Amino acid sequence: MKAPKKKTAAAAVAGGGALLHHKAIATQEFGTVRRTLPIAIDADARQRTVQLLNQVLADTMTLRDLYKKHHWQVSGPAFYQLHLLFDKHFEEQSELVDTLAERIQTLGGISLAMAHDVAETTRIPRPPRDREEAAVQISRLLEAHQIILTECREFARQASEDGDEGTNDLLISDVVRTGETQVWFLNEHVV
Numbered sequence: 001m002k003a004p005k006k007k008t009a010a011a012a013v014a015g016g017g018a019l020l021h022h023k024a025i026a027t028q029e030f031g032t033v034r035r036t037l038p039i040a041i042d043a044d045a046r047q048r049t050v051q052l053l054n055q056v057l058a059d060t061m062t063l064r065d066l067y068k069k070h071h072w073q074v075s076g077p078a079f080y081q082l083h084l085l086f087d088k089h090f091e092e093q094s095e096l097v098d099t100l101a102e103r104i105q106t107l108g109g110i111s112l113a114m115a116h117d118v119a120e121t122t123r124i125p126r127p128p129r130d131r132e133e134a135a136v137q138i139s140r141l142l143e144a145h146q147i148i149l150t151e152c153r154e155f156a157r158q159a160s161e162d163g164d165e166g167t168n169d170l171l172i173s174d175v176v177r178t179g180e181t182q183v184w185f186l187n188e189h190v191v
């Protein structure tokens with residue numbers, strides 16, 4: 001008698017989604033870092049830095065989404081200008097999100113990714129679902145920027161103390177410098 005053929009994963013998918021609801025065992029637990037990684041930063045230091053970076057990541061994802069909300073909902077005499085400006089800043093924040101997430105993976109950690117986890121982690125206050133006037137939108141964005149700028153400068157110092165100048169550079173050269181420029185553009189609308 002022939003042994004029954006084993007179904008391959010590809011065959012199962014082709015056969016109509018037999019792999020749906022597949023419960024896999026995690027290959028790495030959130031909050032841990034790979035113990036061995038030859039980048040000359042010890043695992044404990046990397047674990048501390050990853051935790052800080054996940055905070056900045058959650059806050060940057062929130063700021064990114066706040067820009068898109070305001071891009072869609074803005075109204076008033078400066079509509080066109082702000083509509084374009086908010087989207088430009090959204091694009092720049094999206095770049096930062098990818099840079100931060102990939103830095104976390106580079107350090108052997110696991111980056112936050114999903115909205116549920118971001119909502120539980122961010123320090124930026126939740127805005128209402130309602131439409132708000134442009135001045136309120138800008139004030140909300142400035143507050144969010146200030147939260148990120150404050151924590152980034154502190155975290156950059158901690159990363160340096162842990163011998164992680166790469167993370168220090170990313171936080172200052174990318175996140176802080178981009179944030180400061182965006183604050184400049186927003187702030188000129190309200191002075």
Ligand SMILES: [Fe+2]
Binds near residue numbers: 071087
């Ligand atoms: Fe758009």
